[in-house]
Amino acid sequence: MEPQDDRIARRLAEIRAQEKALDDEAAAAAATPEVIEERQGSRMRSVVFVVVLLLVGLGLTGAAVTMSRLAGQSMDDATRTGQATVSSCHEQGPVTTRGFGYWDSCATSIKWDDGQDVRVTVGAVFTSADVGKTIEVGDVGRHRQSQKLARADVEARPWLRWIGYPVLVIGVLPLIFLGVVLAGSVRRRR
Known part of the structure; x- marks a missing residue:
């Protein structure tokens, strides 16, 4: 059996070696950046x-x-009025730059009250049920390259806008x- 002091000295040396190893590991970890693995x-x-x-x-x-689009235009905003005759329509949708749902783009001849006759394709104003009919419309300007029209027989709904x-x-x-x-x-x- 070893004397008590030798066992304590040996155990103390083991503890100091473990501490030194832990300090060396911590220094090495501090020197290299920690990589966090993504879950x-x-x-x-x-x-x-x-x-x-x-x-x-x-x-x-x-x-x-x-x-x-569904809000429509008001005839009160029209700069001039006229009579539009719808000649043909084709359906657009379900997802377009005018929103969701199906709507018709219609070729239309418009005779304005000032005597000017124009032929335009108008989207989301007329339906295929309007083909052959003459409808009173108002000119509310242009948006990009398309004519904006208001229908006299359809009430505008600004609250939707x-x-x-x-x-x-x-x-x-x-x-x-x-x-x-x-x-x-x-x-x-x-």
Whole structure:
């Protein structure tokens, strides 16, 4: 049997060796940057989050554009009036730059009260049921390359457009947030 002091000295030497090994490990870990491993499911969750955010933003934006289309134009805003005769229509939709749902784009001859005759294709004002009919219309200007018309027999619903504006803002916010998140993600990876 060993004397008590030898066993204590040997145990103390073991403890000091363990401490030195731990200190060396800590110094080596501090010298190399720690790599954080991404959990396996987090990438899939991120992709699903981005897709859902994109769909919500685009869906709300499309709903706002649809409300604006359905609101129509008021004859009170017309600069001139005339008689439109619808010659043919073709259906557009279900998802277009004018929103969701089906609508008709119609070739129309318009005889304005000032004597001018024009032939235009107008979208989302007439339907295929109007082919061959003459309808009183008002000229409310142009948007991009298309003529904007108001129908005398259809009441404008400006409240739909008023509801559409906040829906548009709410729909654009997720898209802006998504753009900021993706831009930050691209910057971090560089």
